Amino acid sequence: MEQNLLDRMLDSYQQSGTPLTITLQNGTRIYGIIDRFDSYVIMMKNEKNDIVYRHAISFLAPTGERNRHKEPDTQAAAGHTDPRQRNDRPAPAPQRQERRRGQEQMKHKDNKSNGDVCINSSMKDGLLKWIEVQKASKI
Amino acid sequence: MVTARGDQHQAIEPMFLSAAKESGVRLSVSQMNKATHEGTIKDIGRYEINLDVEAGTVTLLKQEISCLTAPYPLLTAPVTIDSGQPSPPPSKPNIQKEFLDKAIKENQPLTVFLINGRRIRAHIEAYDNFSLLLREGGRQHLFYKHAISTINR
Numbered sequence: 001m002e003q004n005l006l007d008r009m010l011d012s013y014q015q016s017g018t019p020l021t022i023t024l025q026n027g028t029r030i031y032g033i034i035d036r037f038d039s040y041v042i043m044m045k046n047e048k049n050d051i052v053y054r055h056a057i058s059f060l061a062p063t064g065e066r067n068r069h070k071e072p073d074t075q076a077a078a079g080h081t082d083p084r085q086r087n088d089r090p091a092p093a094p095q096r097q098e099r100r101r102g103q104e105q106m107k108h109k110d111n112k113s114n115g116d117v118c119i120n121s122s123m124k125d126g127l128l129k130w131i132e133v134q135k136a137s138k139i
Numbered sequence: 140m141v142t143a144r145g146d147q148h149q150a151i152e153p154m155f156l157s158a159a160k161e162s163g164v165r166l167s168v169s170q171m172n173k174a175t176h177e178g179t180i181k182d183i184g185r186y187e188i189n190l191d192v193e194a195g196t197v198t199l200l201k202q203e204i205s206c207l208t209a210p211y212p213l214l215t216a217p218v219t220i221d222s223g224q225p226s227p228p229p230s231k232p233n234i235q236k237e238f239l240d241k242a243i244k245e246n247q248p249l250t251v252f253l254i255n256g257r258r259i260r261a262h263i264e265a266y267d268n269f270s271l272l273l274r275e276g277g278r279q280h281l282f283y284k285h286a287i288s289t290i291n292r
Contacts, residue, residue: 024288026256041235048291051238056254056288 006054010037019063020044024056031063151214151267155281156183158213166190167208168199171286173255205253205286212279214265214272238290239266249273251282252289 003011013020014034022030022042032046042057044050159166160180168176168190176199178192188204190197242249242263250260251273259282261275271287273280 025254026288028252028256028288030289036232036234038232038234041238043234043238051235051290053284053287053289055285 007037007039009060010034010042013062020060021063022052022060023058024052025058026056027058151265151272152270152281152283153183155207155209155214155270155272156180156188159207159209162213164209164211164213168204169206169208169257170199170203171205171255172203173257201283202285204283205255205257206283207281209279209281211277212274214279239263239271242292247292250291251287253282253286254288255286 014037017033019031019033022044024030030044030046030050030052032044032050035043035045035049037043037054040054042052042054044052160183163179165177165179168178168188170176176190176192176197178190178197180188181191181196182189186201188199188201190199241247243265246262248260248262250258251271252258259273259275259280261273261280263271264274264279265272269284271282271284273282
């Protein structure tokens with residue numbers, strides 16, 4: 001039977017009982033172990049036994065790996081975190097995601113321009129140094 | 140009054156929309172981006188709805204609608220779901236069906252989280268392939284599944 005990658009990953013996570021962090025499109029994180037899954041939903045094993053629609057998922061990863069890279073999440077115990085309870089990050093609407101994408105592109109542009117500036121200034125410094133060295137050698 | 144059954148193959152959403160159109164009830168339509176429109180349904184298409192609002196007619200794509208709210212129940216679900224013909228055991232697991240059927244049968248309140256962060260706690264009355272029919276107080280909501288991120292008890 002042909003299985004897609006997500007199904008295979010979910011199957012392996014389910015069988016190994018790996019604690020997972022599922023991040024949804026709105027930034028909400030759901031923690032827990034996969035209880036069961038089918039082609040449309042995933043049933044999580046945590047206090048609330050969430051049913052997660054697969055169309056709403058942005059990405060998922062084992063909980064440990066994420067925490068190794070980022071600061072340990074204090075909301076891990078909360079299971080399902082309500083975006084309204086978190087003042088730091090309001091739930092982005094789809095339009096906001098587009099806007100965010102735009103911002104990211106802007107950031108990339110900024111980075112590029114900064115990089116150009118850096119290269120230019122370092123080149124300038126290098127040239128100046130080289131000129132000074134040449135002058136010194138002539139004298 | 141139209142009767143809705145808790146059968147998955149019964150299309151709840153067209154029934155809800157046509158009942159709303161026939162009764163001329165003033166619906167509140169929430170969109171994915173949290174915008175809301177209030178008005179009466181003028182036309183029902185496969186992928187869009189024409190809504191008569193004060194300013195004129197608005198065409199709304201169903202894919203951008205998260206929920207339709209009626210101030211009173213448009214559809215009534217039978218209290219007991221007839222399980223006359225036992226369905227053959229499915230080859231694929233259907234977790235969603237099991238979960239929703241159990242919630243309807245036991246009349247459990249569900250907490251539904253939408254993709255846009257909205258949360259609602261309501262009793263489920265019926266569902267079909269693309270939508271859930273929820274009852275919250277006196278109001279009846281039709282939630283599109285494409286707008287739902289998670290459900291729990």
